Amino acid sequence: MRLATWNVNSVGARLPRLLEWLESRQPDVVALQETKCTDEAFPHMPVMALGYEVVHSGDGRWNGVAVLSKVGLAQESRTLDGHPEPRLASAQCGPVHVTSVYVPNGRALGDPHYDYKLAWFSSLRERLASFDPAQPLVVMGDFNVALHDDDVFDIGRFAQSTHVTPQERAAMQELLDWGLVDVVPRPGKNDRPFTYWDYRAGMFHKDLGMRIDYVLATPSVRVVDAFVDREARKGQGASDHAPVVVDVEVDETGGDAP
DNA sequence: ATGTCATCTTAGAGATGA
Numbered sequence: 001m002r003l004a005t006w007n008v009n010s011v012g013a014r015l016p017r018l019l020e021w022l023e024s025r026q027p028d029v030v031a032l033q034e035t036k037c038t039d040e041a042f043p044h045m046p047v048m049a050l051g052y053e054v055v056h057s058g059d060g061r062w063n064g065v066a067v068l069s070k071v072g073l074a075q076e077s078r079t080l081d082g083h084p085e086p087r088l089a090s091a092q093c094g095p096v097h098v099t100s101v102y103v104p105n106g107r108a109l110g111d112p113h114y115d116y117k118l119a120w121f122s123s124l125r126e127r128l129a130s131f132d133p134a135q136p137l138v139v140m141g142d143f144n145v146a147l148h149d150d151d152v153f154d155i156g157r158f159a160q161s162t163h164v165t166p167q168e169r170a171a172m173q174e175l176l177d178w179g180l181v182d183v184v185p186r187p188g189k190n191d192r193p194f195t196y197w198d199y200r201a202g203m204f205h206k207d208l209g210m211r212i213d214y215v216l217a218t219p220s221v222r223v224v225d226a227f228v229d230r231e232a233r234k235g236q237g238a239s240d241h242a243p244v245v246v247d248v249e250v251d252e253t254g255g256d257a258p
Numbered sequence: 259a260t261g262t263c264a265t266c267t268t269a270g271a272g273a274t275g276a
């Protein structure tokens with residue numbers, strides 16, 4: 001079974017590339033972020049034509065997340081308690097429960113949006129309490145945090161920056177401590193598996209990136225392979241994020257086994 | 259090194275967010 005997560009930076013602007021990518025990579029389950037459209041405007045027709053069922057949560061210009069599944073879609077959820085912005089969508093996809101998240105950016109230290117980011121993380125951690133770490137479960141998406149210093153191209157350039165503060169890293173570590181494993185992908189180039197490169201200043205060309213997109217999985221989701229699909233970041237009309245693709249094996253019985 | 263995108267407002271450049 002192939003899982004993937006991709007911040008597409010507008011599903012409308014990215015539609016030709018998204019469809020081409022779905023056809024070539026053949027993922028079974030995809031988490032999308034920053035679709036930037038209403039539920040009505042999501043391109044259901046061409047995505048369904050490729051064999052996917054869709055749960056989308058979006059209200060227009062900003063944010064927007066989705067789960068696409070070829071292996072069934074049930075128990076859909078489109079909200080995170082206490083937070084009206086469309087930043088979470090989840091569903092049971094065959095044997096694995098999948099959540100797509102778009103964690104708030106934080107904007108700047110001291111900005112109210114930074115506190116909102118930490119509060120959102122806290123709510124996400126509380127939401128995990130309704131699940132069992134023994135069941136096959138994946139939370140994947142754009143977490144807007146670089147967990148380790150090596151997850152940015154030069155930690156020295158991130159003084160007084162968001163994404164690398166101890167508070168943000170601790171908030172994400174609490175998710176891992178519940179029982180999730182950070183599935184670190186093989187790098188697409190050089191030695192580090194960056195997933196995001198700013199559009200400006202030739203950052204992608206110079207591989208000055210960040211690892212802020214993650215696949216977090218419970219141990220019953222056995223990882224066979226994981227890689228950053230750097231090809232999808234190349235050329236005209238690319239998102240500023242690359243997809244993370246993870247091949248897994250999951251027991252059908254999952255956490256329900258004795 | 260604030261250099262690129264995408265979107266919305268409201269009719270075409272500016273604001274906003276990343």
